[in-house]
Amino acid sequence: MTVRDLIPVLVLVGLAALLPLVVTASPVLNFLVFMLIVALGAQGWNILGGFGGQFSFGHAAFFGTGAYATAILQLRWGVNAWAGLAAAVAAGGAVGWAIGFLSFRSGLRGSYFALVTLAFAEVFRILANAAPLTGGAAGLLIGLDVRPANLQFADRAVFYWLVLGFVAAVLVLTRWIQRSRFGAQLVAVRENEDAAKALGVDSLRVKLRAIALSGAVTALAGGLYAQYFLYIDANIAYGGWISVELLLAPIIGGVGTVFGPVVGALTLHGLGEVAKQFAGRIPGIDLIVFGTVLVLAVAFARGGILGLLERLRDRGVGMLPPSAKSRTAKEVPNAGR
Amino acid sequence: MLVVDSVSKRFGGLMAVDGASLTVTPGSIIGLIGPNGAGKTTLFSMISGFIAPTDGGIRFEGADITAEEPHRRAARGIGRTFQIVQPFAGLTVCENIAVGAYLRHAKRADAIARARAVAQRVGLGPELDRPAGGLTVAGRKRLELARALATEPKLLLLDEVLAGLNPSEIRDIIPVIRGIRDEGVTILMIEHVMQAVMTLCEHVHVLAQGRMIAEGPPAAVCADARVIEAYLGHGAAARLAAEGAAHG
Numbered sequence A: 001m002t003v004r005d006l007i008p009v010l011v012l013v014g015l016a017a018l019l020p021l022v023v024t025a026s027p028v029l030n031f032l033v034f035m036l037i038v039a040l041g042a043q044g045w046n047i048l049g050g051f052g053g054q055f056s057f058g059h060a061a062f063f064g065t066g067a068y069a070t071a072i073l074q075l076r077w078g079v080n081a082w083a084g085l086a087a088a089v090a091a092g093g094a095v096g097w098a099i100g101f102l103s104f105r106s107g108l109r110g111s112y113f114a115l116v117t118l119a120f121a122e123v124f125r126i127l128a129n130a131a132p133l134t135g136g137a138a139g140l141l142i143g144l145d146v147r148p149a150n151l152q153f154a155d156r157a158v159f160y161w162l163v164l165g166f167v168a169a170v171l172v173l174t175r176w177i178q179r180s181r182f183g184a185q186l187v188a189v190r191e192n193e194d195a196a197k198a199l200g201v202d203s204l205r206v207k208l209r210a211i212a213l214s215g216a217v218t219a220l221a222g223g224l225y226a227q228y229f230l231y232i233d234a235n236i237a238y239g240g241w242i243s244v245e246l247l248l249a250p251i252i253g254g255v256g257t258v259f260g261p262v263v264g265a266l267t268l269h270g271l272g273e274v275a276k277q278f279a280g281r282i283p284g285i286d287l288i289v290f291g292t293v294l295v296l297a298v299a300f301a302r303g304g305i306l307g308l309l310e311r312l313r314d315r316g317v318g319m320l321p322p323s324a325k326s327r328t329a330k331e332v333p334n335a336g337r
Numbered sequence B: 001m002l003v004v005d006s007v008s009k010r011f012g013g014l015m016a017v018d019g020a021s022l023t024v025t026p027g028s029i030i031g032l033i034g035p036n037g038a039g040k041t042t043l044f045s046m047i048s049g050f051i052a053p054t055d056g057g058i059r060f061e062g063a064d065i066t067a068e069e070p071h072r073r074a075a076r077g078i079g080r081t082f083q084i085v086q087p088f089a090g091l092t093v094c095e096n097i098a099v100g101a102y103l104r105h106a107k108r109a110d111a112i113a114r115a116r117a118v119a120q121r122v123g124l125g126p127e128l129d130r131p132a133g134g135l136t137v138a139g140r141k142r143l144e145l146a147r148a149l150a151t152e153p154k155l156l157l158l159d160e161v162l163a164g165l166n167p168s169e170i171r172d173i174i175p176v177i178r179g180i181r182d183e184g185v186t187i188l189m190i191e192h193v194m195q196a197v198m199t200l201c202e203h204v205h206v207l208a209q210g211r212m213i214a215e216g217p218p219a220a221v222c223a224d225a226r227v228i229e230a231y232l233g234h235g236a237a238a239r240l241a242a243e244g245a246a247h248g
């Protein structure tokens, strides 16, 4: 991987980093941080679902594990928050590997695999809702103690930069996957597992690496969520809502692409927020927007927004250079209509 | 280098392969022929590890590989193509071949370079950056061959790579296959195109209804009464001989 490969990442992240200098209102920053956390979790989903073709309906299992690991380690054992976050990443990887081991080794694929992940997330949710360790139905409250060493900052912008930094790191990681042997083998398994095996690809190992990596990244998002909002319960951390978010963002942005999950999260939440501003009194308007965007994406933009842009470019309509793809991404839902 | 020792495969009530044995010596092109449904592809699947034999054993370069996983066998140097082509449809031709090349070349630049060289070799050079899903039948067959070749196999199992090609395409690819052998790759090929079997193979095995019924040089095997009967039905050999005598 050369520096040239990373220029789009650097440019976009650099621009995004300037945002808190322009907007300082807390609600806006809260919104941006939340959106980035979803984007980060979705990047995790994309490693397994996008590159590996193993669609998970239960990535909440990893998000929640990360959130609970961060919170529990601090609250029950007084572990430092940063160390807690690192442990959350490890826990996410381990849970991913374990779920992968159980399901891939027994040859589960496609909708069966999706259902098994959903089941794991549900079981975790029910357990977390009952167990004393996780605070039961009352959830866990991380005490307010604003110190950088505690991973709590007086200025919301700092947390925004922190999450943005992680998103950038995973963009680089994803780019690396795309250009590596591991990535080529993972995509090969997605496209045709038997053909991949015949070419010497250890498909089980490749899938296990992918799900562990995927779980680790999504757990990082969960840990950051817990640390920013300082409260989690089973329905937040292991809830179906997050599984859906993490799956929708890449599908809408472009599965198996580097920027897809980020573009998708931005589009979904951007449009949802705009809709709320204009039709705030209608409850659930953002969900209607989610649904509409999803239907549009599936009907008109196989391969998501980035896929659509690529096709427009190939047809010479947009005349976009590759690096301009994501910059213009937000305009596309209108173009699709 | 390859020893197949009376392997059998039963699918429910059907003996697809029934105690078939076969030995492949290095440096040769060996043919495996037989009527439709004889069990040829099933035998290949057992050699490459996709189907576990019900009975019997398989050895490669002295090691017992009967229970080994397909990717391990590929790493040992057994490459195969699929009769029903299995392209990575969403990837380009180059990316398809690179997956094979990555087996021996960890670095992307090396794997891509290797993939390009192999593509050139089998005549896919101009198609390198096209999506594999858009290739013609002939193109897909070449891609199967290229991917397997990119793994740098010692033994290459070719399952009807000529089927579906027109005579001029067949004429183009025959020298390619011979060239692969000349570079030291041993080839075991299933083929229905007899013209190709005659020109390429030094030795031919005949499988019918799961059993090995004959082996030898291609010309001798084609004249074998058991082989003619397997293809044309019971009594065919005698009928042909009688007709030959009447006309002669």
Ligand SMILES: Nc1ncnc2c1ncn2[C@@H]1O[C@H](COP(=O)(O)OP(=O)(O)OP(=O)(O)O)[C@@H](O)[C@H]1O
Residues within 6 Å of the ligand: B011, B014, B016, B034, B035, B036, B037, B038, B039, B040, B041, B042, B043, B083
């Ligand atoms: N997975 C399977 N399950 C059940 N039966 C199978 C399976 N695979 C093959 N068979 C049967 O086993 C027999 C041998 O099939 P195989 O594909 O090995 O024949 P073949 O010699 O390759 O034929 P062809 O020349 O048509 O390719 C056939 O009767 C086929 O229907």
Ligand SMILES: [Mg+2]
Residues within 6 Å of the ligand: B040, B041, B042, B083
């Ligand atoms: Mg066959």
